[in-house]
Amino acid sequence: MHSIITNMVIRSVLTYGPTVWWLRVRYIVSRTELSKLHRLACLAMKATSTTAIEALLGLSPLHVINETEAQVWI
Numbered sequence: 001m002h003s004i005i006t007n008m009v010i011r012s013v014l015t016y017g018p019t020v021w022w023l024r025v026r027y028i029v030s031r032t033e034l035s036k037l038h039r040l041a042c043l044a045m046k047a048t049s050t051t052a053i054e055a056l057l058g059l060s061p062l063h064v065i066n067e068t069e070a071q072v073w074i
Helices: 002-014 018-026 028-041 050-057 062-073
Strands: none
Touching: 002 062, 018 028, 018 062, 028 050, 028 062
């Protein structure tokens, strides 16, 4: 259920208009901010690392998703 919400809502909002800002995700600062947002989405399991939660829920890091979405539009 949690991954469905993440994929349907958070992911679609954060990857909207990827052609406008996809180059920004190559910067460490942007990746850090996206990682923080992803962590918030995964807070149901506080004691687990974000990377582990992503792996368990089958989620890709947001910077990877954004770059992939942008490539579709370019």
